[in-house]
Structure formats: C-alpha cells, structure tokens
Amino acid sequence: MNDLRNADQLRTNELFIARHGFWKPEFELTDGQFVYAKLSYRSNFKRDAIIELPQNSWTIKRKGWFNRTLLLNRGEDEPVGNLVPEIWKRDFNLLFDTGFEATYLCKKLFSKSITLTNSQLGDILHITQKPFAVKQPFTVTIALLKTPENMPPLPLLIMIGLHVIMLRQKQAAAH
Template sequence: MMSTDQRDFAQVKTTELFITRQGWFKREYELTDGQFVYAKLRYRSNFKRDAIIELPQNSWTIKRKGWFNRTLLLNLGEDDTIGNIIPETWKRDFNLKLDDGFEATYLYKKLFSKSLVLTNGQLGDIFQITQKAFSIKQPFTVTIDLITKPDNMPPLPLLIMIGLHVILLRQQQAASQ
C-alpha cells in the first residue's frame, strides 16, 4: 500500500526510483521507491500548462515566461523566480539556469533514446529518466548516477520532476504537430 504523505529524500536507500501516474484522467505524477513518495508533479488544469512540484519542504511552480516566449520560469512557491529552463533552438535539450549559479542540461544522448539525462559540467551525469514502453501505471524509471550531492545543488527530487515536466512538454509538442 502506497503512503500518501511525502518523505524526505535524504532517507532514500536505493538509486532506482519510479515515477507513477495517479489516475487515468488526472495529470498527476509521484516520485516513489515503491513504498514512499518523495515528490509530486501536478498541473493546474488540463488546459493551463503551469506545473506544480511539491516536496515535503517546499513547492515550486513552472510557468511560461511569456505568451510567445519558449523559456520557462522556475518559481519558489507561486511568484518568486529562482531560475529559468531554456529550450535549445535546434536540439531537444533544455538548459537549467538557477539564480544561485547552478547550471545543468537535460538532454537525450542518442537520437532515438527514451532516456533523458541531467548532466552538469563539474558533476557529470546526475540522473536519467527512462520511459518504459506500454507502462501506464509506472511510465518512467529514474536511475541516480550521482554518488555525493554537493551543497550548492538543488534538491534531487526537484530536478527529477523538472526533467519529467520537460519530457511531458516534448510529448505534448510532438502530439500537436
């Protein structure tokens, strides 16, 4: 039985986690190890693209910077902007730039890959999110590559859920073309 309350990520004992989808029609996802929930991603409504990421300590909102702007704003709470998520023009990559100086890139290493990797210049690969074919309840697995987390790095569940949002955005864009 899955617990609905969230647990602190410092208590994770494994390097492989799952992202589960909650309900058939609700766009809600949970980061879990099969027993505990560490983060949630949900959308304000089916038509509004604002994503809300919830961790036990805080919540963040991802919004579009402007009507015709592709850059996404990462806000602590509702309106306190702490960084940008910038899509590359001719690639599938997204660059994450936080105001505290942390920078990383969400990228697909191979052309037809189903794995999104978060990589950083100093740390290397931090984690990868792999899409599982034909899996509706647990559509994604997360493999954490980072051994030790530096102090200036944002919470890992936040970075994972931003990556999930990037994947879902790409799927939405592909379906609309």
C-alpha cells in the same frame, strides 16, 4: 504535503514515477514504499506545473505566450531559476539563481530517455520511459552519489525532467 518523505532518507538509486489519473494525471516519485515528490498540473492544458516536496512547493510557468523560456518559482512568485530550450536541439538548459547550471540531454536520436548533466559533476540522473507501462511509465536512475551544497534537491531535478518529457510529448503530439 505531510505524506512526502525527505530525500535525505533515500537509500536506493533506482526510483520510479507512478501515474495516477487519466484525464488530469498526477505523478509521484517513489521507491515503492515512500513518496518523495509529486507533479501535478493546474488545468488540462498543462501550462503550469506544480511540484510538491516535503519542504515547500515549486511552480513552472511560461515566461509569456510567445516566449519559450520557462520560469521556475519557489511557491507562486519567488523566481529561483529558468528552464531554457535549445533552438536547434532537443535539449533544455536549467539555470538556477544560486549558480547551479545543468542540461537535460537526449543522448540518442530515437531514445526514450533523458539525462541531466552538469559540466563539473558529469551525469547526475537518467529518466527512462518504459513502453506500454500505464501505472509506472518512468524509471529514474541516480548516477550521483553525493550532492554538492549549491545543488537543488534531487527530487526537484527529477520532477523538472519529467515536466520536460511531458512538454516534448505534447509538442510531438501537436505536430
């Protein structure tokens, strides 16, 4: 985790996500020069996601085998929030214990992008999937210039959104 750069030193609002590996891929949030966060999975079944930031690591686990709620933990077992999918929509609600709430929305029906929105702040960021791109399959546009105090770090929110996209792709492939 020593090679990761702090998000406070971010100077652009256009980032991309680079993919490394084919069978067990790792994803890096980068601006082309520095890496701000990493997303990897414990196994090929992609059940538990590990997000690495410069300060600490986070894990996303399922609450149970037949439960749709995902638990967000700092480290391995310090719960800090939940990620709850909507029942009749393609949206995911993100709820932190600090009181921060946001929703990952798919605004258009056939769109390859996801938007993180908050009721007070509006749109925070957009993650767009580029067609036929293997090494850099996602671009990220940060719409929020100044972050409030109770908001989690932006790289964490971006990597949670990437995990949501990967879950939706896995569910679409299963059907």
